[in-house]
Amino acid sequence: MKQIKLILALLVIGFVATSCNDEDNTIPTAPVESKTITNLAALQDTDFTQNPPVTTGSFTKFSFKAGGEVTDDSWDIAFRGTTILVNGGAKIGSLSDEPERTGNAGLIIQNGIFGNITTVPSEVTFAQDAAGSYALPTGSDNGWYNYAGPPTHLISPLAGKVIIVRTIDGNYAKIEILNYYKDNDPTEADNARYYSFNYVYNPNVGDKSIQ
Numbered sequence: 001m002k003q004i005k006l007i008l009a010l011l012v013i014g015f016v017a018t019s020c021n022d023e024d025n026t027i028p029t030a031p032v033e034s035k036t037i038t039n040l041a042a043l044q045d046t047d048f049t050q051n052p053p054v055t056t057g058s059f060t061k062f063s064f065k066a067g068g069e070v071t072d073d074s075w076d077i078a079f080r081g082t083t084i085l086v087n088g089g090a091k092i093g094s095l096s097d098e099p100e101r102t103g104n105a106g107l108i109i110q111n112g113i114f115g116n117i118t119t120v121p122s123e124v125t126f127a128q129d130a131a132g133s134y135a136l137p138t139g140s141d142n143g144w145y146n147y148a149g150p151p152t153h154l155i156s157p158l159a160g161k162v163i164i165v166r167t168i169d170g171n172y173a174k175i176e177i178l179n180y181y182k183d184n185d186p187t188e189a190d191n192a193r194y195y196s197f198n199y200v201y202n203p204n205v206g207d208k209s210i211q
Contacts, residue, residue, distance in 0.1 A: 089128030
């Protein structure tokens with residue numbers, strides 16, 4: 001009888017130890033974040049007395065990990081006017097007040113409906129900024145927006161263009177730009193250069209789910 005009790009006790013101890021080890025090896029998964037940013041200022045000044053015109057102004061740095069604007073090197077993307085930079089690669093070279101690229105972030109443009117893009121495409125090459133070129137192209141119909149020209153000069157986000165970002169920490173996010181005007185009101189010139197956008201951010205490094 002004593003031998004049976006001893007065997008049972010050893011089996012229980014082994015089961016508990018195995019269960020504890022399994023729990024210790026479990027990697028916790030943080031929930032995917034879905035947020036809307038409204039009226040993020042991306043202001044700039046342009047001197048049209050010079051030829052070519054010179055644009056100045058600090059870029060607004062944005063971190064998905066922080067969930068908003070940052071002022072240090074922890075940014076993933078940065079905004080000024082219609083230009084969006086990524087914290088990876090090198091300076092463009094032609095922009096004044098341009099921040100240094102200190103990370104390895106990158107981005108791509110994916111065609112599709114924001115809600116239907118649920119994972120980062122496999123075997124994709126993320127673009128980074130480089131001397132003379134942007135990871136996210138500028139100009140009407142080249143990247144994320146259309147420029148209507150005179151008389152309205154409206155900037156409108158292109159439908160079906162989703163920006164997927166690999167952050168400086170190796171996480172993934174997707175962005176849907178909703179508007180370029182403060183409170184979605186383009187009737188006043190001063191309302192321009194205020195971004196509103198939806199984004200989904202996965203805080204789990206290497207996990208390509210973005211839904």
